[in-house]
Amino acid sequence: MKEAKYSLAGKQFFKFVNVGILSTFFNYSCFYVLFSFFSLNYMLSSATGYLFGVFVGFIFNKGWTFQYQGITVKEPFKYITLYAFSLLLGLAFLRLLVSNLSIPPEIANVATIGLTTITNFLGLKFWVFRK
Numbered sequence: 001m002k003e004a005k006y007s008l009a010g011k012q013f014f015k016f017v018n019v020g021i022l023s024t025f026f027n028y029s030c031f032y033v034l035f036s037f038f039s040l041n042y043m044l045s046s047a048t049g050y051l052f053g054v055f056v057g058f059i060f061n062k063g064w065t066f067q068y069q070g071i072t073v074k075e076p077f078k079y080i081t082l083y084a085f086s087l088l089l090g091l092a093f094l095r096l097l098v099s100n101l102s103i104p105p106e107i108a109n110v111a112t113i114g115l116t117t118i119t120n121f122l123g124l125k126f127w128v129f130r131k
Helices: 004-037 042-065 072-102 105-128
Strands: none
Touching: 004 042, 004 105, 042 072, 042 105, 072 105
16 A cells, blocks of 8 residues: 555656646746846846746646646645745745855756755645645
């Protein structure tokens, strides 16, 4: 029985990573365009890209990754709460990397996406879409 749980968790993580790749593409593309072409502040560019990726991720993670049926007020609220927490954590991490460690924003944002990926998977699996 434990093997089935690990197998399911492995499949879910694989799907989550694929959704994450898609979401990250939208996240980083939005960040890069806003930061590089519109000279928008790196923090605002990152937050906007992150929110765009969150929207894409919700749609695919709900239906494909976790195969969560139906929707109540709780799921979007939990999802938004998780991603708001993850956004704040990510922005704090981004600021630390850029301001304190002098890492260029384009590279620091990639590290930030890695951190928030882990936070988001665990939160989705064990809190938002827990069956």
